Amino acid sequence: MANSNLSNAKSAKNDEFYTQYHDIEKEINAYIEYNPDVFRNKTVLLPCDDPEWSNFTKFFAQNFEQFGLKKLISTSYAADSKKYKIPYQPSLFEVNDPQFDYNKTTTHGKIFTLDHDKSGDGKVDVNDLEWHYLKGDGDFNSDEIKKLRDEADIIITNPPFSLFRDFLAWIVEADKQFVIIGNMNAITYKEVFPLIKSDKMWLGNGFHAGNAYFSTLFAKEYAEGVYNPETGLVKFRNVCWFTNLDHGRRHKPLGLMPMADNLKYSKHKEIQGKESYDHYDNYDAIEVPFTDAIPSDYEGAMGVPISFLDKYSPEQFEIVGITDRDDNSGLKIKEYTERDAPNHGDLNRRGAIKIGNEYKSTYARLLIRKKLK
Ligand SMILES: C[S@@+](CC[C@H](N)C(=O)[O-])C[C@H]1O[C@@H](n2cnc3c(N)ncnc32)[C@H](O)[C@@H]1O
Numbered sequence: 001m002a003n004s005n006l007s008n009a010k011s012a013k014n015d016e017f018y019t020q021y022h023d024i025e026k027e028i029n030a031y032i033e034y035n036p037d038v039f040r041n042k043t044v045l046l047p048c049d050d051p052e053w054s055n056f057t058k059f060f061a062q063n064f065e066q067f068g069l070k071k072l073i074s075t076s077y078a079a080d081s082k083k084y085k086i087p088y089q090p091s092l093f094e095v096n097d098p099q100f101d102y103n104k105t106t107t108h109g110k111i112f113t114l115d116h117d118k119s120g121d122g123k124v125d126v127n128d129l130e131w132h133y134l135k136g137d138g139d140f141n142s143d144e145i146k147k148l149r150d151e152a153d154i155i156i157t158n159p160p161f162s163l164f165r166d167f168l169a170w171i172v173e174a175d176k177q178f179v180i181i182g183n184m185n186a187i188t189y190k191e192v193f194p195l196i197k198s199d200k201m202w203l204g205n206g207f208h209a210g211n212a213y214f215s216t217l218f219a220k221e222y223a224e225g226v227y228n229p230e231t232g233l234v235k236f237r238n239v240c241w242f243t244n245l246d247h248g249r250r251h252k253p254l255g256l257m258p259m260a261d262n263l264k265y266s267k268h269k270e271i272q273g274k275e276s277y278d279h280y281d282n283y284d285a286i287e288v289p290f291t292d293a294i295p296s297d298y299e300g301a302m303g304v305p306i307s308f309l310d311k312y313s314p315e316q317f318e319i320v321g322i323t324d325r326d327d328n329s330g331l332k333i334k335e336y337t338e339r340d341a342p343n344h345g346d347l348n349r350r351g352a353i354k355i356g357n358e359y360k361s362t363y364a365r366l367l368i369r370k371k372l373k
Helices: 009-015 021-034 055-062 143-151 160-175 184-188 193-195 259-263 307-309 343-347
Strands: 043-049 070-076 112-113 130-133 154-157 177-184 212-215 233-236 239-243 301-305 315-324 352-355 359-362 365-370
Touching: 009 352, 021 055, 043 055, 043 143, 055 070, 055 154, 070 143, 143 160, 160 177, 160 184, 184 193, 184 239, 184 307, 193 259, 193 315, 301 307, 307 365, 343 359
Parallel strands: 043 070, 043 154, 154 177
Antiparallel strands: 070 112, 112 130, 177 239, 212 233, 301 365, 315 365, 352 359
């Protein structure tokens, strides 16, 4: 079976996934549509990039004037520091530049900046980018890049997937606006979930039909169905944009049916014909296994799939917690012991449903509640 999950062993080593231009365009346009001035007079930093050919750098440089940017900064990570060793060849752009330094090309990161019309052609665009070698390798955690972070208003990138937690913490500690790509499973991380719960971070507008395509040198290592030999791209279903910039889709409420109608007409056989929704044995909440089966008229807490977040509107629902080992929601009403079940440890990690004398564990669930007007 095709494994479209980013957390497989191969991809855990590989941080080299390059974002497609139209995916960046689609995402960023959603913020512009919601607030045409979102980037006006702002300094945008694109770290963990490869500015010579990155679509992030290209996109923001091309739209510099239209977005009203003050400054664009883009930095790369030195080839020798990358975890996954890739055959390195300096670009012609670099080699043909008088600054080219054979000793620095693999050991130093690069910085590209754009803030004025260098070429004198009357506009500020991709031709006005200026570059030099960084003092260090471009590690986002270095003092050199931290200084750029502190100078920036908005940080935008597809960070190394293996360092997602650290990268997010790096942004949060500087209290910056951001738009970054990550694995949807990150929502459940204990460093990440509190941001979601307190509405300090949410999902972005999203990849087209939920499919994120990337180019990667190791594409062929992926299974058929993930790697497409025709496009040369890999496709992941569990990758999304995380942000704290607002966009319109976030304020569109989900169209839902009342509980009685779900029980009668739901397209899901797990719901249709039941007398009631299952109530967890260990949480004061009902189990709703599908986002489109959330009852519109239920006022208690509900456990819903993590993917609900993609449809979450803060005016419609509040997020009260996540089913986890801790009681981050205040809704946990029971801790199992060996006397209850041999797999009590597993049961305590999730919402459990009691069927007769047996317990059934559910997937990780977000605990939500209808927002009362
Ligand atoms: C997922 S790729 C995305 C590249 C580019 N932003 C894009 O979307 O096309 C992440 C990049 O971060 C680089 N990287 C890995 N560790 C890093 C670190 N500690 N500091 C900065 N960049 C890093 C990787 O080598 C890789 O090129």
